[in-house]
Amino acid sequence: MTTQTTTETQAPATPKAPKALSYATLGGAVLSFASTFLAWTWTAEFPGNLTVTGYPGGLQLLTLTGALLTAVLVLGGLGIPGLRWATPGGKYASVRFMALATFATTWFTVIAIAVELGGLVNLEPGAWLAAVATALTVAVSFALPREAEPTGTSGWATFAALFKAPAPGRAKELPGWAEILLIAVAFGIGLLAFTYGIGTEGAEDFLGFLLLIGFGVAALAKSGLSRRLTGLTVKHKNVTVTAAFVSAFAFPFTQTSDAYTSVGTNILIFATVALGLNIVVGLAGLLDLGYVAFLGVGAYTAALVSGSPNSPFDIHVPFWAAVLLGALASLIFGVIIGAPTLRLHGDYLAIVTLGFGEIFRIGMQNLDGTSGPDITNGPNGIPNIPDLEMFGFNFGESHTVLGVELGRFSNYYLLMLLVTIVVVLVFRRSDQSRIGRAWVAIREDETAARAMGINAFRLKLLAFALGATLAGLAGTVQAHVTYTVTPAQYKFVESMPPNSAFLLAAVILGGMGTVSGPLIGAALLYLIPAKLQFMADYQLLLFGIALVLLMRFRPEGLVADRRKQLEFKETGQLDTPKGDTGLSKAGV
Template sequence: MTVTTPTTETPAGVIPLPAAGARLTTLVGAVATFASTWLAWTWTDEFPGNLTVTGYPGGLQLLTLVGSLLVLAFTLSTQGVRGLRWLTPGGRNSAVRLLALGVFATTAFTVIAIAVELGGLANLEPGGWIALVASLILALGALGLPADVPAGEDPPANAWQKFVHSLKAPTAREAKELPSWAELLIIAGSFGLGLYAFTYGIDAEDGSPFLGYVIFIAFLAPAIGRAGLTKQLARLTGKHKNVTATAAFVAAFAFPFTQSSDQYASLGTNILIFATVALGLNVVVGLAGLLDLGYVAFLGVGAYTAALVSGAPSSPIGTTFPFWAAVLTGALASLVFGVVIGAPTLRLRGDYLAIVTLGFGEIFRIAMQNMDGTSGPDLTNGPNGIPSIPELEIFGFNFGEPHTILGVELGRFSNYFLLMLLFTAVVVMVFRRADQSRIGRAWVAIREDETAARAMGINGFRLKLLAFALGATLAGFAGTIQAHVTYTVTPTQYKFVEAVPPNSAFLLAAVILGGMGTVTGPLIGASLLYLIPNKLQFLADYQLFIFGVALILLMRFRPEGLIADRRKQLEFKETGQLDVPKGEEPGLTKVGV
């Protein structure tokens, strides 16, 4: 693999004067911004994070501090400083530019938030003004850096074109082969950093601290991708799949042990439920290409079934199954509903199938609401649902009581988090096996072109029904845990659109946002779509607007999703395979001997 280098008219080893000035400005701005985080930004500790202490950064100052250090390291890496070259294996100045803009955006947001929440710019200390000016100098210096332009392309004409160019795929660069132990260490360290970043975000206070965190991550993630680190990590994880799965499971397992209280462990538990259901929907939408808008109903089937057979006082069945039997019963009920609904409807395609599945979701909700003994049979207590679902107890381990594990006391939600993590691992294993099997390849063929798949001898209806049934079963599995976590199962939890996920609309958005047909994509998409609305409840009136804007930007700059498989990347990105070579006329290629 050859290294793609930016074009330049200056001799090799000579840095153009404007580029040298921009690089020096970037370095000075990074150092000044780093120093400003050690000063007080406001005089009162009423602003979250206590930004009043000189010599001790806190709150959003930590994000500015980390960002400025990363800009400094990335800038030195682009200059070939020994020991830092590995930071930019794929990209060059574009990664610095994105990081610098992220530092400025985070710092400017913090200054504005201080002024708005505390009642004016008078609440800013000199350190806040120094941080704003220093981060502005940093951003201006980074925007002046030359763009990374492959040979044969025209350079961007202005700063906006440079920014848009920074969001494109990084240039190719040959990776240096590392020892196996070093690769395994990198994988473990990456998941450790991911756990720390997730824990920092989930522990951030609602409002300004979390919104600043989102802004910072929104610039940091593409900057890391542009630098080429994401591509390098993907290569390592693809090479060591078993180690990657183990590291991911260990990192997730360690999450409850990082929490001092059970408050945010409940968020983690609900995120896992949402993510597991989204992964089940990914079988239907991502692999088989079936647009299902009523998928949340299968989650409800599993939840209602578990509530009816788990010994709830208001259950008319009046029986108590052991945990494993309740789980299997809920999954079996969802499987039956999947087959019953799918058999007569899967002969439809596209929008017609979407309308039918949407109708099924509404029929389920209305049916559960009417089974109150008056409008229908007395089975679900109507709109009141089934409350007081007892806690799970497995081999004498009561999930509703605190337990001490490895010297750390885990509360109720931490216990359910670990149980749900085990369920998620099972669903991931099922998805991976199905995706890599002959049936999985047949699903992809149906998704790409069902007519061509039928012509090749694939029984489209039977395989689509199998995908529908498998997806419903996985949702039923998650529903059995959700019933015990939430204590109560009501029809309003399973609408098409609801303020709090999971619901059909957000499940579908999680699959598309994360990346259809992948394992990690729906998990990441579901985590974002559940965490962000819960942490930004003060923006309740504008959440759908912000969500719509985010989707538009995603479709513009990342139509294949955050984590895309190779097929989607080839589908949405231009490969240039059919381009006519420059300087050649269309026709046969000349071959020289």
């Protein structure tokens, strides 16, 4: 009797996917792959030239990549030797998301061809085959059994559960050299994807790229690969940091145009400043809405002492001196502003820092010789800032390095990469130090931190000053990259970052308190407006919607540290205990 009851109460086993559905999905992926070798349209007017038969181009490459990855995930789910690594956590959910990625990219391309060229008549047989094959692949993939149904009764909970990674399966231990090789390959693939995205010629190519990347990242999360890779990066932190900066160093050597490298340079400037703000917001928990002003202090300082003919001071100091002066000026401003304002909390502190940012911008605008002393040339700013020259190396001229000709922006990119390394080292050392732990304690509960003997005001002022110093350091390079420094560059909201609103959004989007989070967030927030300029009038609305969705489904950010994951994770510790707790036996 007891055995029968136990058998009845057991949870039903997860149904196995019929092999026929898996093979049908594989067949759809193969057809999608083959369709990219056929012409999709008859005219080369559409970006990417999709008229060639036998050679994929433009958006066809994205469909080819999505179909290939779908096939790999299906074969991994079938247990094919050598491909089981592709699905360590979940077999079928990853296939569905990758099939969706291929479908979304392909159908976006088909619709874009019809809209741009004036009708479905402009589609060639290859486009029709791709549309039908990807649609069938998605339909069959959704017929595969679900491995874990989302918990909860609300539609929001069901939708949110689709983006949560499955529990990791038992992974076979790999040799140390193999783990290091996997990290290197992962960063190499990341460099390839970033290079492709930044080099897209039209908005259509970039939108298709975003669709594939968005669903593709979800597929990797569902398969368990991203969780496993995260475990490897945590295990080999120094190797991960080295691989990241080697990949970043290789970026200008992969570019054929200095115009694309200029985007990379500005992304590094934006990301470095966002990482400095991460100390203030992410570690210390201080909401600073005027942080871009410290970037302006460093830029104006460098512009005034770097030999510009429009500077009222006839001074031309070496770059290392300009860097120190810019960082020192930002430090002084940070202490002057922080000393009286950091006694405020929450919204009051945010309002005061927002006011400081506007005061700085208006102050620089009024130092024009009419409203005030003639120092900054007013709204016209300080133009004609000369290019840097260090040890006989002129950053404004082209140079051949390792057989590759590097232009002006490539030179500044490599210089800014060194600055980024310095900022990352400062952030990591601060985060792992006693001061960093004190900042986190103040962020979580300032009252409790004070009760434990932490001098909250002094440490908050230190965080404010350090963040200002790092922003000023980046500002000294920005002044030479842009040639001109004007007050309009440092508004709270500007058409293009960096500005205070976008800096704060980059920290929140990427993940507060992490190193890679603000770097990824800054790259996304700069690259998307730069590539999709037709969305300029709606970018604030779109970013607002993106932040609302992020707070709803992933409040810890795209890259979250363990503390944030535990803070936002539903552990169920407050649920009512099930079964006999032992209280009745104790007579309670």
